[in-house]
Amino acid sequence: MxxxxxxxxxxxxxxxxxxxxxxxxxxxxxxxxxxxxxxxxxxxxxxxxxxxxxxxxxxxxxxxxxxxxxxxxxxxxxxxxxxxxxxxxxxxxxxxxxxxxxxxxxxxxxxxxxxxxxxxxxxxxxxxxxxxxxxxxxxxxxxxxxxxxxxxxxxxxxxxxxxxxxxxxxxxxxxxxxxxxxxxxxxxxxxxxxxxxxxxxxxxxxxxxxLDQRAAIQAPGMLASHYAPNAAMRLNSEEVREGEALLAFGFDRANHAERAVMVLNLSPSGDLHEAAVHLFDYMKQLDAAGAATIAVEPVPHHGLGEAINDRLSRAAAPRS
CATH class of the missing domain: 3.90.870.10 (DHBP synthase)
Incomplete structure (x- = not known):
């Protein structure tokens, strides 16, 4: 080590x-x-x-x-x-x-x-x-x-x-x-x-x-699949399916949140800076919970939300 x-x-x-x-x-x-x-x-x-x-x-x-x-x-x-x-x-x-x-x-x-x-x-x-x-x-x-x-x-x-x-x-x-x-x-x-x-x-x-998503790579972080946990990611989830983990955001929960094997909230108050700080750490923790899928509640796209959603979409992309 x-x-x-x-x-x-x-x-x-x-x-x-x-x-x-x-x-x-x-x-x-x-x-x-x-x-x-x-x-x-x-x-x-x-x-x-x-x-x-x-x-x-x-x-x-x-x-x-x-x-x-x-x-x-x-x-x-x-x-x-x-x-x-x-x-x-x-x-x-x-x-x-x-x-x-x-x-x-x-x-x-x-x-x-x-x-x-x-x-x-x-x-x-x-x-x-x-x-x-x-x-x-x-x-x-x-x-x-x-x-x-x-x-x-x-x-x-x-x-x-x-x-x-x-x-x-x-x-x-x-x-x-x-x-x-x-x-x-x-x-x-x-x-x-x-x-x-x-x-x-x-x-x-x-x-x-x-740039168009099909544009040639000009800088790091432009690969379609990136930042991915072992679990699959299901974005903009309005309900939690049996056995999923839940990456939450803000005050309101997805339907049937009680089904989640583990819940972590990026920011209970809906603060995007707090959500950015927690994003990767919480993804790791939920992945370690062993669920096959992590359901992700919607995150606004303004401010740092654009970057958060970029990472989430790449984490959820099909993997080679």
Missing amino acids: AQIISTEPSALQIAAQHLKNGSLVALPTETVYGLAADAGNGSAVAGIFSAKGRPHFNPLIAHMASLEMAERYVQFDTLSRKLAEKFWPGPLTLVLPLREGAAIHPLVTAGLTTLAVRMPCGPVREIIAMLDSPLAAPSANSSGRISATSAQAVQDDLGDKVELIVDGGACVVGLESTIVKIEGEKAYLLRPGGLAAEDIEAFIGQPLLR
């Missing part, structure tokens, strides 16, 4: 040394825990794909310690720079043209000419600064499965595939970052996430365009 260490300065130095030596380290961010490797070390990045069982056509996000560091690797247009200055550090990823000669291994970009970059909150930034090199860090879970929002969740899933886990407690956002790409005068939402699309739209003064 992996060694779990704290976020004390001496522990962060240990984590940085492991990464410098080419090891994988699971790190806490404000969104979810990431499985990190030096983004310029091809062998280490390959280890991420191997540990997760992640397809190599699915690109990774490069995490930066500062805007100045990001500028060494990607080219900012005016609007993307304004977004970075406004929302970094935080749960926003920008897809930008990769600079020629940038020391990012091609596995990170999955052969694309762009690189997804963000500046995370928390101790991971200190580690990146120590290394003076970006970290490739997808969510620290087996590919396609529920993202980890605690050190224990990482240990339960990848504990035999990673040397070190830095325990920063429960993630305060609980959803992966929102991914945006600027093309000319248009702004595209590639993945809804922990920063509400409405907040971005209010700042830039224009709508975020959505």
